[in-house]
Amino acid sequence: MPIESLIAEFLGGNIVFLLLAVFILLCIFLGVRIVPQSEKHVVERFGRLRAVLGPGINFIVPFLDRVAHKISILERQLPNATQDAITKDNVLVQIDTSVFYRILEPEKTVYRIRDVDAAIATTVAGIVRAEIGKMDLDEVQSNRSALITQIKASVEDAVDAWGIEVTRAEILDVNLDQATRDAMLQQLNAERARRAQVTEAEGRKRAVELAADAELYAAQKTAEARRIQADAEAYATGVVAAAIADNGLEAAQYQVALKQVEALGQMATGNGSQTIIVPADAADAFGKAFQMLKGRG
Structure with missing residues (x-):
């Protein structure tokens, strides 16, 4: 067999092999689709929707299917x-x-x-x-x-x-618009003035209420003090009455004598006192008081 025939046969076989290899690579290239995480691909076959490819490796039919749209799914x-x-x-x-x-x-x-x-x-x-x-x-x-x-x-x-x-x-x-803003500003100022007046009126009202409460409290305390004083006087009167009832007239005379003695002592110890007024019956009062004290002893 001539050399030329062998070379032609070898080249023809290699060309077929190369063409087959190229076809296989092209099918792989067209059939494998890697979709990014942020996208989705819309696949069409003869102009009609075939599939939607999600993120990752996907396979389609070469020469029949094609990626018609690449859509970002990011916000x-x-x-x-x-x-x-x-x-x-x-x-x-x-x-x-x-x-x-x-x-x-x-x-x-x-x-x-x-x-x-x-x-x-x-x-x-x-x-x-x-x-x-x-x-x-x-x-x-x-x-x-x-x-x-x-x-x-x-x-x-x-x-x-x-x-x-x-x-x-x-x-x-x-x-x-500016006109509406001006009207709203006037309304706001009027509302602020109204609130200030209301607050001031409420303050005056509260002051009057507190003053009335203070007067009422003072009146209550005064009445309570008078009641306590009256109770004390009534108690003292009751004690004197009980003493008179128990000891008779001598107890009353004894109390009167003690009061006279106390009055004389206060007059004697007064500041700038030069004159002492002694009642006519002072001696009798002293005598009765001493006799009573002696009798009690």
Whole structure:
């Protein structure tokens, strides 16, 4: 066999082998898909949904299946949006909102909605206007957390068909026009003045009540002291009466004599006293007192 024929046969066999090897490598390259943790891949076969690949190693049919969409499942934030709304009491306000969401079912997102960010932003704007219209301005400012919860629930219901989860909705600010701000400031100042007047009136009322309580307490204590004094005098009178009843007239004379002696002693020891007035019956009083004392001894 000529050399040329052997070389041609060898090269032809190698080319077939090389082509087969290339085909196998290409099948492996097209059939094996490694999906990152933060993504999901949507696979189509002849233009129709075939499967959704999750994170990790996945296998598809080469030349028949293809990865049509690579969807990030990370949480996303819509750009902050401002929309006008009118409250229940006809006040024009500007609401600054921010919405966070993530895609849970990519097959719904890619086949049911074209621009998901714009769709969510439009939905949020409509829901915010509807919810603000149900509330007065004071309720909007005081019940912001309840308003945020209601907006989040309404947005979740609206975007559920798109395979989206709304993770958080925030109302960043509630802006008012200058005329409304001036009116609210005047109302706030009037309310502060009213509270100050009420506080002052309550203070005066409390002072009057405390003064009345003090007078009542003093009257009660005075009456109590008088009652105690009357009880003491009544007790002393009772003791004297009992002594008279037990000892007769001598006990009464004895008490009178003692009182006279005490009176004379006080007059004698007074400051600057130069003259002592002695009653005519002083001697008799002393004598009777000494006799009684002697008799008691």
